[in-house]
Amino acid sequence: MARRFLKMHGLGNDFVVLDARTTPLSLTGAQARVLADRRFGVGCDQIIILEPPQSAGADVFMRILNPDGSESGACGNATRCVASLIAAEGAGRDRLTVETISGLLPAVRHADGLVTVDMGPARLDWRQIPLAEPADTLSLDVAAGPLSGPCTVNMGNPHAVFFVDDAEAVDLPQWGPQLEHHTAFPERANIEVATVVAPGRVRMRVWERGAGITLACGSGACATLVAAARRGLTDRKADIVMDGGTLTIEWREDGHVLMTGPVATAFSGELDDALLAGAGR
Numbered sequence: 001m002a003r004r005f006l007k008m009h010g011l012g013n014d015f016v017v018l019d020a021r022t023t024p025l026s027l028t029g030a031q032a033r034v035l036a037d038r039r040f041g042v043g044c045d046q047i048i049i050l051e052p053p054q055s056a057g058a059d060v061f062m063r064i065l066n067p068d069g070s071e072s073g074a075c076g077n078a079t080r081c082v083a084s085l086i087a088a089e090g091a092g093r094d095r096l097t098v099e100t101i102s103g104l105l106p107a108v109r110h111a112d113g114l115v116t117v118d119m120g121p122a123r124l125d126w127r128q129i130p131l132a133e134p135a136d137t138l139s140l141d142v143a144a145g146p147l148s149g150p151c152t153v154n155m156g157n158p159h160a161v162f163f164v165d166d167a168e169a170v171d172l173p174q175w176g177p178q179l180e181h182h183t184a185f186p187e188r189a190n191i192e193v194a195t196v197v198a199p200g201r202v203r204m205r206v207w208e209r210g211a212g213i214t215l216a217c218g219s220g221a222c223a224t225l226v227a228a229a230r231r232g233l234t235d236r237k238a239d240i241v242m243d244g245g246t247l248t249i250e251w252r253e254d255g256h257v258l259m260t261g262p263v264a265t266a267f268s269g270e271l272d273d274a275l276l277a278g279a280g281r
């Protein structure tokens with residue numbers, strides 16, 4: 001039976017959303033890679049598979065696959081999309097909980113369509129990032145070209161945030177892959193370059209682990225705000241401006257990070273059976 005999909009995005013960070021709540025689906029790495037391919041498949045920054053919830057209190061479980069076939073513990077932009085989707089299914093229910101392999105994420109859909117997700121606590125211990133060895137997560141001894149001394153944050157996935165004078169000037173395609181695969185990061189890392197424009201505004205560009213440059217990264221925006229606030233560069237609430245648009249991020253006093261932003265659906269479609277059947281392992 002042909003598998004239907006939705007194409008959604010948050011600020012141009014785009015997703016193929018597959019509903020496996022009633023008909024289970026498990027993709028091999030090769031199947032994920034072909035599906036995410038913008039020429040041979042549908043094309044996306046992440047594949048999102050909806051599964052039945054695993055924990056009490058959750059409305060849906062969301063599995064996150066990168067275009068290289070790897071699995072991630074967090075995707076902020078997709079979490080808003082999924083929350084909006086599930087809210088639309090249950091008439092009048094604008095509060096719900098999305099589950100990922102990293103935990104339960106409460107979300108609220110507002111009257112104007114924006115969605116706020118509690119992305120959970122920012123994890124700041126070196127073991128939680130994770131780093132290869134004990135180190136100061138506020139300023140790590142890692143460098144590539146003009147980038148050095150990142151602040152590292154785990155938002156359900158690992159991030160390294162480099163503060164620079166001009167984020168636009170950084171050659172991300174050159175330095176991003178080197179830093180993503182740096183030996184300091186045993187699970188690799190998402191790489192952000194950020195410039196503080198004002199205490200409430202940060203310009204950020206991202207090189208995503210397993211995906212490369214994307215127009216926006218929700219968990220990256222959360223990590224950037226946390227890093228900036230830890231360094232005393234911003235307040236605990238700020239707008240993070242990315243290529244695809246802006247998210248408002250707040251690091252609450254209890255350590256949880258709230259992310260607010262838009263969601264959009266581009267189209268729905270049906271996967272040709274041959275697409276996944278033809279992929280190798």
Ligand SMILES: N[C@@H](CCC[C@H](N)C(=O)O)C(=O)O
Pocket residue numbers: 013045046064066071072073074075076077078157158190208209210211214216217218219220
């Ligand atoms: N686009 C996402 C992050 C997706 C996962 C990331 N590439 C990883 O491997 O951790 C977001 O909006 O947070």
